[in-house]
C-alpha cells in the first residue's frame with residue numbers, strides 16, 4: 128500500500144506541526160521526490176534545496192511563522208519553505224513569468240520577507256527585525272538561515288558584530304554544507320571544520336546550563352567569543368536532533384547560533400556526486416523540438432566560455448594577468464584559467480567588495496587583475512571600484528557576466544545598473560562586445576589599457592552569430608554600408624547590434640535609410656561618435672541596461688551640450704525592477720527588439736513630419752519606458 132500523500136495535505140506550518148514525528152521522514156521523502164521531479168524540469172537550485180529538507184521541516188515545527196520571522200539568506204534554498212507554506216502545488220511554475228519565484232516573494236506569501244537574492248544580507252535583516260519587534264513590544268522570534276558561503280560576505284560580519292553585542296534574542300541557523308558553488312574558502316571555513324571535527328572527536332557533549340546548550344569542545348569557538356550561544360554541530364538531516372537543537376535555541380535568552388551540518392544535494396546521488404557544484408543550479412530540461420529533417424543548428428558558444436578561453440590564451444602570454452572570483456569560479460568562466468594558472472586565480476569567497484580592493488592591491492604592485500563577477504553583484508562593490516580603483520587610476524579589468532536582462536532569476540539578478548553606476552567613475556572605460564569575436568578583441572584591448580579601470584559586459588547565455596563590420600571609424604564599427612543622407616543613426620551597445628542591423632534592413636524597405644554603429648567602447652562618448660551623430664536627424668540608442676544614466680542618456684547630454692539639433696531617443700530597460708521572465712520576452716516588452724526599433728523610428732519621423740506610414744494610419748505608440756522612472 129502506498130504511503131498517504133502527506134505533502135498534498137500541507138496548507139501551512141500548522142499542518143507540519145500536526146504531523147506525528149514518526150510521519151516526518153515520509154514527508155521529507157515526498158518533498159525530496161517532488162524537488163527532483165519538478166526542478167529537473169523547471170531548472171533551479173536543486174542541490175541547495177535538497178540540503179535543507181529536514182531543516183526546513185524542523186524550523187516550521189519549532190517556530191511559529193509568520194508571526195516569528197524566518198529570513199533566508201540569498202533565498203535560493205527556499206523551495207522547501209514554499210512547499211510547507213502552502214505552495215507545493217505551484218512548484219511546477221518555478222522561475223517562469225507569472226509563476227513562483229525562485230526566491231522568497233512577498234506577493235506570494237506573508238511567510239516571505241526578503242526577495243533579494245544577493246548573499247550575506249539575512250543577518251542584517253534579522254538585526255533590524257529583532258530590534259523592531261522589541262521596540263514595538265512584540266515578543267516574537269527572529270530566525271535567520273545563513274549558508275556557510277554567505278557567511279564569508281562582509282555584511283554578515285557587520286551584523287554579527289551588532290547582534291553579538293546587543294544580547295537580544297536572535298536565532299542564527301548556520302547551514303554549513305561546506306560549499307558555496309565550490310568548497311567554501313577561507314579561515315572561517317577552516318574554523319567551522321574544526322568545530323565539526325572537534326565535536327566529532329569529543330564524545331563529551333556536556334552542555335553548560337546558562338547558555339543554549341553547547342558542544343563542550345576544546346577548540347576556541349569564535350562565535351561564542353563574539354557573545355553568541357552556540358548549539359551544535361547538529362546533523363542537519365536528523366529530524367530529532369534538529370528538533371532538540373532548535374528548541375534549545377528557541378528558549379535561549381540571547382543571540383544564539385545553531386550550527387547545522389548538511390550536505391548539498393542530500394538524498395539524490397547525481398547531485399551528491401556532482402563534482403562541479405553538487406547541482407547548485409540545474410538548467411531547465413530542453414524543450415522538445417519538432418522533427419523537421421533540417422540539420423541541427425550549429426552549436427553556439429556561451430559568452431562565459433568565450434571569455435574563459437580567451438583569458439587562458441592571454442594568461443599564457445602575460446604573467447602579470449591574475450584573475451579574481453567571488454566564489455563563482457566556474458559560473459564566471461575562470462575554471463580553465465584556474466586549472467592552468469592555479470597561483471594566479473584568487474577566490475575570495477562571496478566577498479565582492481574585498482575582491483575589488485584586493486585587485487587594487489594587486490594592481491598597485493604592477494599586476495593586471497581581472498575581476499570576473501556577475502553584473503548585478505558588482506553593485507555592492509561600487510565604492511571600491513570608484514575609490515579604491517578609480518581614484519588611484521589602477522589598471523583593473525572588470526568582466527561583468529549576466530549583464531542586462533538575465534531572466535529566470537528575477538529582479539535582483541538582472542544586470543541592468545552597471546553602466547549607470549560605472550559611467551560615473553572618472554577615467555573608467557566600458558566596452559560591450561556584440562559577439563564572440565569582439566569579446567576576444569575587446570578583452571585584449573582592456574588588458575592593454577594600463578592607466579585606469581576597464582569594464583567589459585555581456586549577457587547570460589550564448590553569443591550571437593558574428594556581426595561583421597563594414598568600416599571602422601576610430602574605435603567605432605559601422606555595421607551598415609555608409610549611405611549618403613541617411614536620416615537615422617542606430618547606436619547599438621553590445622549584442623543589441625543584431626537587433627539594430629535587422630531593424631536597419633527593415634527600415635530600408637520602408638524607404639528610411641539608416642546607419643548602424645557599434646561604439647564597442649560605449650563609455651566615454653568619443654568625438655568620432657559625436658561626429659556621426661551630427662550627420663543625422665534622428666539617433667536611436669539601444670542598450671541592455673537601465674535607461675537612467677546609460678549610454679543613451681550620456682549621448683543625449685553630449686548632443687545637447689554640443690548644441691546639435693539631432694534628436695536622441697534612448698531605447699533601454701526602464702528604471703524599474705523587472706520580473707522573472709524569458710530574456711527575449713522582457714527585451715521585447717521594453718521595445719528592444721526589431722519591431723520596437725521600427726515603431727520608435729517611424730513614430731519619431733512621423734511626429735517630426737519627416738515620414739508618413741505607408742498605410743497612412745496612426746502609428747501605435749509604444750509604452751514609454753521612461754514614464755516608469
Ligand SMILES: Cc1ncc(C[n+]2csc(CCOP(=O)(O)OP(=O)(O)O)c2C)c(N)n1
Nearest residue numbers: 175244245246274275276277306307454504
Ligand atoms: C553577493 C552575491 N554574490 C554571489 C552570489 C551567487 N551565489 C548564489 S548562491 C551562492 C553560494 C551560496 O553558498 P551558501 O551561502 O553556503 O549556500 P548553499 O548554496 O551552500 O546552501 C552564490 C555564490 C550571490 N547570490 N550574491
Ligand SMILES: CC(=O)[C@@H](O)[C@H](O)COP(=O)(O)O
Nearest residue numbers: 201203244408458529536587
Ligand atoms: C542564487 C544565485 O545568485 C546564483 O546561483 C544564480 O542563480 C546563478 O544564476 P545563473 O544560473 O545565471 O548562473
Ligand SMILES: [Mg+2]
Nearest residue numbers: 274275276306
Ligand atoms: Mg553552503
